[in-house]
Amino acid sequence: MKIAVCIKQVPDTNKVEVDPVTGVLKRNGVDSKMNPYDLYALETALRLKEQYGGEVRVITMGPPQAEAVIYEAFSMGVDDGYLITDRAFAGADVLATSRAISQGLKKSGEFDIIICGKQSTDGDTAQVGPEISEYLSLSSVTNVTEIISADAKSITVKRTLPLAVETVKLAFPCLISVEKDIYIPRLPSYLKKQATKDRKITLFTLGDFDDTDPMHYGLNGSPTQVQRIFPPEVNDKREMWQGESGEIVSKFAGKLKELKFI
Amino acid sequence: ALVEEEPVEIVDKSKWNGIAVYVDHEDGNIHPVTxxxxxxxxxLASKIGHEVYCVFMGSGITNSADELLHYGADKVFVYDDEKLKNYISETYTAVFEDFINKVKPSVILVGATTVGRELAPRVAARFKTGLTADCTILxxxxxxxxxxxxxxxxxxxxAQIxxxxxxxxxxxxxxKVMNSPERSDEIHGEKIICKIDGRKLETATEVLEISPKEKVKTIESAxxxxxxxxxxxxxxxxxxxxKLANLLDGEIACTRPLIEAGWLDAKHQIGLSGRTVRPRLIIACGIxxxxxxxxxMNNSEYIFAINKDEKAPIFKTAxxxxxxxxxxxxxxxxxxxxEGR
Ligand SMILES: Cc1cc2nc3c(=O)[nH]c(=O)nc-3n(C[C@H](O)[C@H](O)[C@H](O)COP(=O)(O)OP(=O)(O)OC[C@H]3O[C@@H](n4cnc5c(N)ncnc54)[C@H](O)[C@@H]3O)c2cc1C
Ligand SMILES: Cc1cc2nc3c(=O)[nH]c(=O)nc-3n(C[C@H](O)[C@H](O)[C@H](O)COP(=O)(O)OP(=O)(O)OC[C@H]3O[C@@H](n4cnc5c(N)ncnc54)[C@H](O)[C@@H]3O)c2cc1C
Known part of the structure; x- marks a missing residue:
């Protein structure tokens, strides 16, 4: 089975701050890590490989330092890594990101299945997986909670819906987005880390793609525009009740009555 | 310059009219987010003089479509086809494409349900357009x-996008982010029955089984x-x-440490790694x-908090x-x- 996993590098914290003057995210000094939801995608891929044979590659789009997440994936047992990096891709929204990753996936060779995480912890849209499947004309399912079985031509998975659990059979090639907790991700291995620390990562820039139109990527290729970023509102119409508890309780009960809860 | 710059295509916005809503449903039971x-x-439509459309796709749903007319849709476009019995992203995207090409709506709103979150990005990518996730203000x-x-x-x-x-x-x-309008007894608007070429509904994806999950009282619906x-x-x-929850006809929920202590089942957890709730009333005790x-929980309608520390951050939310x-x-x-009873 030829498996490709999409992984993203994200800030290590989501306690981000907005510069009140410029309205820009303060990213300096923030460490990066692998998007935690992608660890579940990786674990799923590695288990499929262990059970059915084949190989697992990872692909990421990001600045040059995003290679760190590829090395982390190597130390978990991934065979190959591809980094899509070019200034032309900067400022991409979901549409432009998915286009670049789809182009990169095509260039990275054949695949039976692409596995994505549920969502990222920064942009947090959960849209990249389904958009990649559209670009590559693949059947896809999200919210996968279990792999039932696979053969040379297809995979059968369980996906969760609000009121039901669905068993779906997808023909290869296809794309799945897995739920967190599908499997417990393995820890990186020190030995594997040592053995893969000099492994070569394949770099893709715009010129490597089939579609080299710069208007299709990055800020130029992004239909959505972020106009401003601001901290969430603090609710200011609040009342504080302090003092003797009998009085507070009367007030409390009175308010609940007024609001028709009792 | 060596590279010839493609002129940026300017979209003619006057050709795109109407605010459309995707009708989320299971077997014709319309999800209230709709x-x-x-x-x-x-x-939104009244601000720009547009109409409100619904696009409803599934099998055996034509009668259920009437319900939408009680909530103020001007036109409900119904695609009722056996091949749409089960939601499959490719076939539903094909129907969506047909609807968009036919109606050319300016805006499409989709409930962020499991289906909506998968379908909307596929449709957006097909039309090479933007999709903003989980909007709280529009x-x-x-x-x-x-x-x-x-x-x-x-x-x-x-972020404003x-x-x-x-x-x-x-x-x-x-x-539960937007407010539901009152159901009107009168019907307003019309139902438009649409057909799509069956070849567009072919897919290699098979839904083998759908088993209902046990219906449990969830904190999300409380x-x-x-x-x-x-x-x-x-x-x-x-x-x-x-006891307090029972008196108020409500449910018990909790913060993560109580789940970690094993005091309550994980489905009671509110928060980022738990559930999002938007009840009419929430009383936070010792949080x-x-x-x-x-x-x-910060979108709840009335938030009460009891805490012995007057500086507790919960008071910023309450x-x-x-x-x-x-x-x-x-x-x-x-x-x-x-006593009051
Ligand atoms: C505040 C803010 C709000 C935003 N809102 C929107 C919005 O509403 N609409 C929009 O179109 N864009 C939005 N963006 C931009 C969007 O976050 C980026 O385009 C991002 O590159 C991809 O989306 P995501 O982080 O939401 O990933 P998700 O769709 O949440 O990620 C799902 C999965 O896709 C894969 N994946 C995602 N990114 C990569 C990558 N770079 N490389 C490899 N695999 C990847 C991973 O498997 C991941 O688990 C926003 C950005 C910010 C900062
Ligand atoms: C990635 C991540 C995800 C997380 N996800 C979640 C999540 O989904 N949900 C969640 O809840 N947490 C989550 N957490 C944990 C979160 O950061 C807090 O640690 C947690 O919410 C604190 O729970 P608490 O308010 O019950 O406890 P504490 O912070 O310990 O607060 C207890 C409060 O009770 C008050 N108190 C004590 N005794 C009394 C009394 N007798 N009368 C009145 N007041 C009293 C104290 O003054 C104090 O304010 C997450 C953390 C991380 C890092």
Whole structure:
């Protein structure tokens, strides 16, 4: 089975701050890590490989330092890594990101299945997986909670819906987005880390793609525009009740009555 | 320059009219987020003089479509086809494509349900247009540009996003973020039966089985929640608060540490790594108000908080903050409610 996993590098914290003057995210000094939801995608891929044979590659789009997440994936047992990096891709929204990753996936060779995480912890849209499947004309399912079985031509998975659990059979090639907790991700291995620390990562820039139109990527290729970023509102119409508890309780009960809860 | 610059295609916005809502349903049972979105669509449409559309796809759903006309849709486009019995992203995207090409709506609102979150991005990618996820505030300007506000970074920041050069503009919205309009007894608008070429509904994807999940009372569907934090001293004490929840016809929920202690089942957890709730009333008892918790409940209609620390951050989120001991306030409140009956 030829498996490709999409992984993203994200800030290590989501306690981000907005510069009140410029309205820009303060990213300096923030460490990066692998998007935690992608660890579940990786674990799923590695288990499929262990059970059915084949190989697992990872692909990421990001600045040059995003290679760190590829090395982390190597130390978990991934065979190959591809980094899509070019200034032309900067400022991409979901549409432009998915286009670049789809182009990169095509260039990275054949695949039976692409596995994505549920969502990222920064942009947090959960849209990249389904958009990649559209670009590559693949059947896809999200919210996968279990792999039932696979053969040379297809995979059968369980996906969760609000009121039901669905068993779906997808023909290869296809794309799945897995739920967190599908499997417990393995820890990186020190030995594997040592053995893969000099492994070569394949770099893709715009010129490597089939579609080299710069208007299709990055800020130029992004239909959505972020106009401003601001901290969430603090609710200011609040009342504080302090003092003797009998009085507070009367007030409390009175308010609940007024609001028709009792 | 060596590279010939392609002229940027300017979309003719006057050709794209109407605010459309995707009708989320299971076997014709319409998900209530749909009505909330019709209400929002009506508000947006009236600002720019557009109509409100619904697109409803499935099998054996034609009669259910009438319900949408009680909530203020001007036109309901119904695709009723056996091949649409099960939701499959490729076939539903094909129907969506047909609808968009036929109707050319300016805006499409999709409930951020499991299906909506998978379908909307596929449709957006097919039309090479923008999709803003999980919007919490929507407005529209004179240019028919949708002003979309959404949280990111786990709710720690908000972003205002527009899609000024592409149509249609897509946005997903979670359940219980917008207000549902009142159901009117009268029917307004019309139902339009649509057909799609069966070849467009061919797919290699097979839904083998659908098994219903056990129906449980969920905190997401509760109107009233009594939420417990580490101020509760022992597992046994939960009983006290359950009594309050019962009196108010509500459910018990909690912060993560109580789940970790094994006092309650994980499905009771509110917050970033738990459930998002939006009850009419929530009473936070002995909860400090970490952002990972408040992100899951700050859209509740009436938030009460009881905490003995007057500086607890929960008081920034609460509408009514009560400084006091939960072991004093809650039993006294229970007594007061019982006496009042
Ligand atoms: C505050 C803010 C709000 C935003 N809102 C929107 C919005 O509403 N609409 C929009 O179109 N864009 C939005 N963006 C831009 C969007 O976050 C980026 O385009 C991002 O590159 C991809 O989206 P995501 O982070 O939401 O990933 P998700 O769709 O949440 O990620 C799902 C999965 O896709 C894969 N994946 C995602 N990114 C990569 C990558 N770079 N490399 C490899 N695999 C990847 C991973 O498997 C991941 O688990 C926003 C950005 C910010 C900062
Ligand atoms: C990635 C991540 C995800 C997380 N996700 C979640 C999540 O989904 N949900 C969640 O809840 N947490 C989550 N957390 C944990 C979160 O950061 C907080 O640690 C947690 O919410 C605190 O729970 P608490 O308010 O019950 O406890 P504490 O912070 O310990 O607060 C207890 C409060 O009770 C008050 N108190 C004590 N005794 C009394 C009394 N007798 N009467 C009145 N008041 C009293 C104290 O003054 C204090 O304010 C997450 C953390 C991380 C890092």
């Amino acid at each position: 009505f909330e979105l019709i209400g929002k669509a009506r508000e 407005d529209i300007n004179g240019e028919t540009d949708l002003i979309q506000i959404r949280p990111a970074f786990g709710g720690n920041i908000m 527009v899609t000024p050069n592409n149509r249609p503009q897509l946005a997903t919205v979670r359940y 109107d009233v929640i009594v939420a417990l934090g580490r101020g509760v001293k022992s597992k046994d004490d939960i009983k006290i608060f359950e 400090s108000g970490a952002v990972q918790f408040t992100a899951g 509408h009514y903050g009560i400084t006091g001991d939960i072991y004093e306030i809650v039993p006294a409140l229970i007594k007061r409610i019982e």
